[in-house]
Amino acid sequence: MVTISPNNIHHLKSSMKLTSVVPATVTGGKVHELTNMDLAMKLHYIKGVYFFNGDAVEGLTMYDLKKPMFQLLQLYFPAAGRIRRSETGRPFITCNDGGVRIVEARCDETVDEWLAMAVEDDSAFDGLVYNQALGDPDLGFSPLIFLQFTWFKCGGMSVGFSWAHVLGDAFSASTFINLGGKIMAGPVPHKSMHIPDSAKSELPLSVLPKLKPNSLRRVDSVGDLWLTPNNCKMKTHTFHVPADKINHLLSDQRSKVSAFEVISALIWKFMSKIKKNPEETRMVTLCTNKSHKREFEFPSNGMVWSTVEATFWVAEAEVLELVELILNKKIDENGLITKRMGNNYSEELSSDFITYGSNLTFVNLEDAQIYGPELKGKMLVYANYTISGVHDKGVVLVLPRPNYGKKGDGVNVDRTVTVVLPENELTQLKVELIRNWSIT
Amino acid sequence: MPPILPDFSNSVKLKYVKLGYQYLVNHFLTLALVPIMAGIFLEVLRIGPEELLNLWTSLHLDLVQILCSSFLIIFIATVYFMSKPRTIYLVDYACYKPPVTCRVPFSTFMEHSRLILSNNPKSVEFQMRILERSGLGEETCLPPAIHYIPPQPTMEAARGEAELVIFSAMDSLFEKTGLKPKDIDILIVNCSLFSPTPSLSAMVINKYKLRSNIRSFNLSGMGCSAGLISIDLARDLLQVHPNSNAVVVSTEIITPNYYQGKERAMLLPNCLFRMGGAAILLSNRRSERRRAKYRLVHVVRTHKGADDKAFRCVFEEEDREGKVGISLQKDLMAIAGEALKSNITTIGPLVLPASEQLLFLLTLIGRKIVNPKWKPYIPDFKQAFEHFCIHAGGRAVIDELQKNLQLSAEHCEASRMTLHRFGNTSSSSLWYELGYIEAKGRMRKGDRVWQIAFGSGFKCNSAVWKCNRTIKTAANDDGPWADCIERYPVHIPEVVKL
Numbered sequence: 001m002v003t004i005s006p007n008n009i010h011h012l013k014s015s016m017k018l019t020s021v022v023p024a025t026v027t028g029g030k031v032h033e034l035t036n037m038d039l040a041m042k043l044h045y046i047k048g049v050y051f052f053n054g055d056a057v058e059g060l061t062m063y064d065l066k067k068p069m070f071q072l073l074q075l076y077f078p079a080a081g082r083i084r085r086s087e088t089g090r091p092f093i094t095c096n097d098g099g100v101r102i103v104e105a106r107c108d109e110t111v112d113e114w115l116a117m118a119v120e121d122d123s124a125f126d127g128l129v130y131n132q133a134l135g136d137p138d139l140g141f142s143p144l145i146f147l148q149f150t151w152f153k154c155g156g157m158s159v160g161f162s163w164a165h166v167l168g169d170a171f172s173a174s175t176f177i178n179l180g181g182k183i184m185a186g187p188v189p190h191k192s193m194h195i196p197d198s199a200k201s202e203l204p205l206s207v208l209p210k211l212k213p214n215s216l217r218r219v220d221s222v223g224d225l226w227l228t229p230n231n232c233k234m235k236t237h238t239f240h241v242p243a244d245k246i247n248h249l250l251s252d253q254r255s256k257v258s259a260f261e262v263i264s265a266l267i268w269k270f271m272s273k274i275k276k277n278p279e280e281t282r283m284v285t286l287c288t289n290k291s292h293k294r295e296f297e298f299p300s301n302g303m304v305w306s307t308v309e310a311t312f313w314v315a316e317a318e319v320l321e322l323v324e325l326i327l328n329k330k331i332d333e334n335g336l337i338t339k340r341m342g343n344n345y346s347e348e349l350s351s352d353f354i355t356y357g358s359n360l361t362f363v364n365l366e367d368a369q370i371y372g373p374e375l376k377g378k379m380l381v382y383a384n385y386t387i388s389g390v391h392d393k394g395v396v397l398v399l400p401r402p403n404y405g406k407k408g409d410g411v412n413v414d415r416t417v418t419v420v421l422p423e424n425e426l427t428q429l430k431v432e433l434i435r436n437w438s439i440t
Numbered sequence: 441m442p443p444i445l446p447d448f449s450n451s452v453k454l455k456y457v458k459l460g461y462q463y464l465v466n467h468f469l470t471l472a473l474v475p476i477m478a479g480i481f482l483e484v485l486r487i488g489p490e491e492l493l494n495l496w497t498s499l500h501l502d503l504v505q506i507l508c509s510s511f512l513i514i515f516i517a518t519v520y521f522m523s524k525p526r527t528i529y530l531v532d533y534a535c536y537k538p539p540v541t542c543r544v545p546f547s548t549f550m551e552h553s554r555l556i557l558s559n560n561p562k563s564v565e566f567q568m569r570i571l572e573r574s575g576l577g578e579e580t581c582l583p584p585a586i587h588y589i590p591p592q593p594t595m596e597a598a599r600g601e602a603e604l605v606i607f608s609a610m611d612s613l614f615e616k617t618g619l620k621p622k623d624i625d626i627l628i629v630n631c632s633l634f635s636p637t638p639s640l641s642a643m644v645i646n647k648y649k650l651r652s653n654i655r656s657f658n659l660s661g662m663g664c665s666a667g668l669i670s671i672d673l674a675r676d677l678l679q680v681h682p683n684s685n686a687v688v689v690s691t692e693i694i695t696p697n698y699y700q701g702k703e704r705a706m707l708l709p710n711c712l713f714r715m716g717g718a719a720i721l722l723s724n725r726r727s728e729r730r731r732a733k734y735r736l737v738h739v740v741r742t743h744k745g746a747d748d749k750a751f752r753c754v755f756e757e758e759d760r761e762g763k764v765g766i767s768l769q770k771d772l773m774a775i776a777g778e779a780l781k782s783n784i785t786t787i788g789p790l791v792l793p794a795s796e797q798l799l800f801l802l803t804l805i806g807r808k809i810v811n812p813k814w815k816p817y818i819p820d821f822k823q824a825f826e827h828f829c830i831h832a833g834g835r836a837v838i839d840e841l842q843k844n845l846q847l848s849a850e851h852c853e854a855s856r857m858t859l860h861r862f863g864n865t866s867s868s869s870l871w872y873e874l875g876y877i878e879a880k881g882r883m884r885k886g887d888r889v890w891q892i893a894f895g896s897g898f899k900c901n902s903a904v905w906k907c908n909r910t911i912k913t914a915a916n917d918d919g920p921w922a923d924c925i926e927r928y929p930v931h932i933p934e935v936v937k938l
Contacts, residue, residue, distance in 0.1 A: 017592070018555075018588065018589040019588050019589065020548050020551070020587065025540075026577075026579060063584075067541055070543075096545070096546075096547040097545035098545070098547040098548055137554075138554065141551045143551075
């Protein structure tokens with residue numbers, strides 16, 4: 001079996017060529033204001049990767065792949081902007097057409113070989129997604145999005161993107177990529193984008209109670225290099241959860257429960273068993289989506305952040321009890337986060353904050369259309385998302401698998417679960433999942 | 441410099457005096473002829489028809505004498521018409537419009553610069569300051585190879601750019617004029633800095649399967665004024681070969697010439713030069729008389745290469761690290777001014793109306809004889825031309841010429857807007873400027889156009905065209921300005937804050 005060696009990655013990296021794509025028309029001096037929710041996410045990055053087989057990309061040149069980006073950025077011009085700071089130090093995006101960075105790379109393995117490597121070790125994805133934080137080297141000259149096109153030996157291709165979370169959440173990122181795929185298939189009528197309601201209606205700050213949000217943790221100011229300071233090395237791993245395993249647990253439940261709640265409850269329980277101190281897993285953060293169409297909206301951070309606190313010992317609890325907690329007892333913290341961030345820039349010494357990993361965070365991406373992009377009418381082979389810049393407590397993302405025409409209620413589509421945890425905890429989690437659930 | 445007359449220029453009376461003077465001198469012959477004709481007519485009326493008939497019969501002309509006289513007249517007329525130089529018509533021209541995928545906004549250019557020259561922040565600063573004051577806009581284009589960080593100027597990429605630009609311009613020209621490739625008798629391609637083997641003209645002949653007895657020429661190394669040199673060459677060839685079509689292709693291929701070092705004098709062209717090209721159809725066929733857009737009136741070429749400083753002021757050389765770039769000396773503007781003066785001295789007598797020439801002559805005599813302290817008279821070229829196309833070499837060049845020739849902002853508008861929209865496209869910029877004037881609907885029949893170009897060497901070349909028919913801006917026009925002309929003219933600030 002082919003294993004990841006530093007050589008594979010090194011070879012890939014030495015073949016990289018960088019360019020930029022810009023909006024097709026001049027944007028002018030527009031400014032995209034960043035909301036308080038956006039700024040709460042500034043140290044995090046969404047990374048995604050899509051794999052296509054040889055027949056989907058046959059005959060496509062880099063020019064064919066870059067061309068639709070110009071119209072896409074004309075519509076989504078904030079994505080092509082750069083971060084600047086106002087006099088108070090508050091960051092905003094100046095829509096100066098700086099563009100999106102495109103990376104072209106070649107790889108000596110086939111798509112199947114690479115996916116097989118990734119099953120063992122998720123760091124395979126590192127080579128396929130260009131890793132550069134905002135502020136490295138200059139904050140004002142760092143692209144918000146990096147797109148890497150990697151060509152494999154078999155003729156297949158992967159599209160890897162790195163998306164600064166300050167620009168928008170995973171649903172915005174997914175919509176952006178899907179629209180790019182649509183434009184490639186044929187020109188899209190030019191609709192002007194509008195600012196989503198979630199970005200507009202931030203509650204007046206004085207109305208809210210004076211509580212601190214639990215899903216937000218303060219860290220020392222990072223200045224102009226937007227990277228999360230981490231105490232331990234975080235690793236990523238992806239599990240494939242088949243539908244029947246989930247259905248097995250839901251056999252006598254109301255249909256209001258989705259796979260997300262079940263998977264979250266399970267992993268919460270296992271993590272509590274793994275951690276020595278029960279206090280550490282008493283509270284978890286949930287990140288879910290308000291269902292609304294994102295298609296012709298500017299990117300935004302519109303997901304709902306809430307916390308759930310268990311009053312009992314999680315490791316000994318029943319899974320269904322935890323599912324009940326997650327469904328019914330979560331506390332919406334968006335208002336609190338907004339207020340806390342709003343106060344930040346009026347204080348003397350502003351600090352920085354992290355959200356993902358301040359507690360064990362579960363992100364519901366079940367409705368994200370990550371299998372949306374099609375090339376020449378052919379679907380993706382595989383798609384996966386992860387978050388980088390996650391703090392010590394870790395993140396669990398629940399993603400869909402392709403729905404190959406299955407119908408019906410309940411949960412009958414498999415799920416992909418990507419976890420980002422400290423190395424030793426991840427190993428233990430893997431053991432737990434195999435032992436209790438035979439999930440790999 | 442102010443005119444020799446005392447400075448009442450604000451006075452309305454003086455304006456009318458000037459107008460009266462110009463009218464008198466320019467139409468002197470007509471004005472002199474009218475009284476003579478009137479006198480003869482009155483005399484004829486006075487004498488009466490019978491007297492005239494008597495006068496005629498008294499001459500005793502017989503058939504032989506009449507025949508000889510008429511033959512003499514016919515002979516003189518034939519010699520005159522045979523020795524007259526052929527009229528050269530500019531049937532039409534097409535400018536290349538780069539695709540939107542080649543667009544380079546300021547922010548992208550600066551960002552790439554910072555990454556490529558990451559060890560030389562001073563050079564990056566310099567480039568930024570140049571770009572801010574350059575007069576370029578956010579829609580100028582660079583070829584695909586230069587978009588890479590760092591740029592990848594392979595020969596293949598350079599050929600690719602040449603094919604893209606030249607073939608697009610040629611296709612557009614064929615469509616506009618209905619010209620068949622087999623009808624091209626003369627082909628001249630000029631591209632200063634890229635000269636592969638086989639030549640670019642051979643590349644065009646290969647692509648369009650031109651005739652085997654075509655007269656093809658490839659001019660390289662002649663700088664930004666090479667476009668007018670090619671027109672001059674085409675004109676000379678069309679004098680020799682009757683009933684012929686000549687296609688001139690002017691372009692500059694950016695890919696192989698992007699300077700990758702850090703010397704400041706050599707970084708300037710990177711900031712200004714952009715993708716562009718033009719294809720022009722010239723003809724001496726009488727059948728083109730109706731549909732041709734312009735007639736070529738004069739081409740004047742001035743070369744200051746004999747002067748060492750002029751020769752070295754734009755010089756391609758290696759920097760200390762061995763990287764090749766074009767180095768521009770600080771005295772470039774002064775040398776350009778000198779070259780312009782030389783060119784004007786030659787072209788002045790050919791185009792200026794009699795009134796201006798007389799004034800100039802009088803001032804010259806006055807300075808020599810009466811008082812050397814009199815300021816030399818700068819003839820008013822606005823009376824000789826309706827439109828000016830100044831090579832968009834850079835903001836400084838246009839400013840300098842505007843000052844020297846005392847042109848108004850509207851006269852320089854075509855040049856400034858071309859610099860803003862397309863950047864410095866070298867030899868083809870004159871054609872984009874002409875396209876701008878046409879797109880604005882300002883070109884009327886009889887209008888005279890003056891194209892001025894500067895180039896390395898140091899050269900100053902001029903061409904004078906006369907508009908043959910009023911050019912209407914059609915709704916389905918597909919020139920390079922078609923989709924953006926409504927936005928122009930734009931105000932270009934002194935310094936654009938990046």
